Amino acid sequence: MDEFSIIDKYFTGIGFQHPSVVVGSGDDCAVLKQHTDFELCTSTDTLISGVHFPVDCSGAIVAHRSLVANLSDLCAMGASPVSFLLSLTMPEAINSWLSCFADRLSELSKLHQIMLVGGNIAKGPLAVTITVLGTVPRGAALLRSSAKVDEAIFVTGELGMAAAGLKVVEEQLNTHNLLKSAYFYPSPQVEFAESLIGRASACIDISDGFLADLSHLCEDSGIGAEIETSDIFLSDSLCAYAGSEALDFALYGGDDYELCFSVPACFVDDIRKLALIKKTRISQVGSTIAKKGISLIKDGQKIAADVKGYTHF
Amino acid sequence: MDEFSIIDKYFTGIGFQHPSVVVGSGDDCAVLKQHTDFELCTSTDTLISGVHFPVDCSGAIVAHRSLVANLSDLCAMGASPVSFLLSLTMPEAINSWLSCFADRLSELSKLHQIMLVGGNIAKGPLAVTITVLGTVPRGAALLRSSAKVDEAIFVTGELGMAAAGLKVVEEQLNTHNLLKSAYFYPSPQVEFAESLIGRASACIDISDGFLADLSHLCEDSGIGAEIETSDIFLSDSLCAYAGSEALDFALYGGDDYELCFSVPACFVDDIRKLALIKKTRISQVGSTIAKKGISLIKDGQKIAADVKGYTHF
Numbered sequence: 001m002d003e004f005s006i007i008d009k010y011f012t013g014i015g016f017q018h019p020s021v022v023v024g025s026g027d028d029c030a031v032l033k034q035h036t037d038f039e040l041c042t043s044t045d046t047l048i049s050g051v052h053f054p055v056d057c058s059g060a061i062v063a064h065r066s067l068v069a070n071l072s073d074l075c076a077m078g079a080s081p082v083s084f085l086l087s088l089t090m091p092e093a094i095n096s097w098l099s100c101f102a103d104r105l106s107e108l109s110k111l112h113q114i115m116l117v118g119g120n121i122a123k124g125p126l127a128v129t130i131t132v133l134g135t136v137p138r139g140a141a142l143l144r145s146s147a148k149v150d151e152a153i154f155v156t157g158e159l160g161m162a163a164a165g166l167k168v169v170e171e172q173l174n175t176h177n178l179l180k181s182a183y184f185y186p187s188p189q190v191e192f193a194e195s196l197i198g199r200a201s202a203c204i205d206i207s208d209g210f211l212a213d214l215s216h217l218c219e220d221s222g223i224g225a226e227i228e229t230s231d232i233f234l235s236d237s238l239c240a241y242a243g244s245e246a247l248d249f250a251l252y253g254g255d256d257y258e259l260c261f262s263v264p265a266c267f268v269d270d271i272r273k274l275a276l277i278k279k280t281r282i283s284q285v286g287s288t289i290a291k292k293g294i295s296l297i298k299d300g301q302k303i304a305a306d307v308k309g310y311t312h313f
Numbered sequence: 314m315d316e317f318s319i320i321d322k323y324f325t326g327i328g329f330q331h332p333s334v335v336v337g338s339g340d341d342c343a344v345l346k347q348h349t350d351f352e353l354c355t356s357t358d359t360l361i362s363g364v365h366f367p368v369d370c371s372g373a374i375v376a377h378r379s380l381v382a383n384l385s386d387l388c389a390m391g392a393s394p395v396s397f398l399l400s401l402t403m404p405e406a407i408n409s410w411l412s413c414f415a416d417r418l419s420e421l422s423k424l425h426q427i428m429l430v431g432g433n434i435a436k437g438p439l440a441v442t443i444t445v446l447g448t449v450p451r452g453a454a455l456l457r458s459s460a461k462v463d464e465a466i467f468v469t470g471e472l473g474m475a476a477a478g479l480k481v482v483e484e485q486l487n488t489h490n491l492l493k494s495a496y497f498y499p500s501p502q503v504e505f506a507e508s509l510i511g512r513a514s515a516c517i518d519i520s521d522g523f524l525a526d527l528s529h530l531c532e533d534s535g536i537g538a539e540i541e542t543s544d545i546f547l548s549d550s551l552c553a554y555a556g557s558e559a560l561d562f563a564l565y566g567g568d569d570y571e572l573c574f575s576v577p578a579c580f581v582d583d584i585r586k587l588a589l590i591k592k593t594r595i596s597q598v599g600s601t602i603a604k605k606g607i608s609l610i611k612d613g614q615k616i617a618a619d620v621k622g623y624t625h626f
């Protein structure tokens with residue numbers, strides 16, 4: 001099967017069709033409408049077999065994690081998804097795997113209203129690179145660098161679940177399905193993220209670990225943060241698996257694809273209401289402070305924080 | 314060295330800075346201005362070590378070929394380059410290789426005024442995925458599907474040089490440097506492509522081979538083509554290396570990153586003048602015809618054409 005046959009069979013016309021797309025897949029480039037009142041947000045991320053997901057993952061898991069990792073970057077800017085490009089390299093074309101991959105991609109595309117507008121397929125080690133495009137109202141993108149002192153720091157979701165899930169997978173346990181599911185099928189905060197526009201002053205996605213990513217936000221904003229560890233929500237599933245290490249999973253574990261954002265006092269109630277309406281769990285876990293660095297408070301005591309996160313080399 | 318140190322050391326702030334970029338590298342997404350009068354063109358392409366370039370290639374060659382392969386897709390739409398995202402995976406971080414890669418990327422970025430606005434670096438088999446973004450006036454993108462019957466078919470450049478160059482490399486010859494250079498350091502038709510807007514009716518980039526890509530243009534436009542092989546320019550370098558096979562390299566060889574476009578009679582003189590002004594070699598190699606398929610004429614006789622091109626699997 002050549003590249004074009006694979007594209008025709010599995011990818012042509014699948015998923016959501018976005019009204020901003022003038023020309024989708026099949027030409028040298030996709031062509032998209034622009035509007036002066038909006039800005040374009042774009043990001044790319046590669047997931048490699050054996051590095052970013054276990055080597056024996058189903059096509060559905062690979063498709064899911066690849067697209068969500070990228071969607072989460074759009075969320076971190078408050079951007080609305082528009083389209084994505086897919087670059088898939090694989091050692092051989094296995095019909096069942098491709099079918100499973102394309103089906104999941106199509107489902108997620110419809111769910112998050114993001115249209116597949118191009119890409120390429122080549123022979124090589126299994127890896128997926130997705131590039132996402134989205135839009136925000138002009139000047140409204142949520143940057144990492146714009147947090148101010150004395151703002152509330154929030155996180156979405158249940159931290160540490162994905163990292164614990166990966167460990168469960170590596171230990172080949174047949175239990176802790178909620179944790180495994182959090183790792184294999186993360187949910188990006190697409191809808192809630194859009195409602196942060198105009199309310200949050202800075203935002204980052206948590207994929208390298210909560211503290212590592214919070215430290216990026218603080219550094220880029222030239223401020224620090226004080227985190228009250230007892231305010232970090234630890235799910236029953238995480239506690240049942242990790243016991244006394246649950247907090248460490250939440251602080252340091254990667255792959256969560258949740259958002260960490262800072263909110264001026266005047267918008268805190270508003271944000272809480274929006275989270276209720278959107279049925280999104282958010283937790284206020286601390287505040288921004290003038291002193292640089294991250295202070296962790298546990299049982300009234302400051303504890304040391306390791307903010308390195310995941311390193312590739 | 315972690316991902317962030319590599320990015321800081323080699324990639325932060327390099328190359329051209331584009332005025333349309335509001336936020337470049339360093340946040341979850343890049344942010345770009347939009348304008349209602351323009352449309353966005355985007356494409357992505359992956360180059361894999363051992364598949365798309367020899368395993369022992371220098372960083373400069375890998376950077377060059379990766380960016381040009383993508384720039385050429387923008388050219389094929391008549392789009393002006395704006396920005397690109399880089400996803401680089403490599404088994405280890407070798408300073409000399411990275412330095413060479415980043416320097417070449419920076420040079421090309423300045424030459425073609427395309428700004429590096431983000432990406433990621435991960436551990437894995439050596440591969441480069443670049444996504445390019447460019448703009449065209451609204452409604453003016455040069456599609457593959459809009460060629461009409463009785464138009465002149467042109468190609469830019471010297472076909473077959475890159476494919477012959479690859480063969481020279483594979484044969485480990487120390488001669489035929491122009492051919493090797495055509496393979497390692499292709500030149501995209503950025504400036505000339507922009508002047509095709511409003512004049513050419515359809516355009517495609519030739520990277521899978523001239524006949525293979527011409528057949529895509531014809532199929533998508535629902536027409537055919539008649540090609541006079543004696544009108545295809547064969548360079549002295551190609552003839553010196555390939556002898557009687559020179560035409561086959563020109564017809565079937567990949568990696569040329571030249572353009573094939575169709576032009577209505579009323580714009581043919583105009584296009585020729587523009588090519589002179591831009592110092593771009595163009596050759597009128599045939600015409601579009603109503604009968605589907607591609608007819609090759611050699612010495613007044615029709616010869617068979619193989620239009621399959623490169624297949625990955």
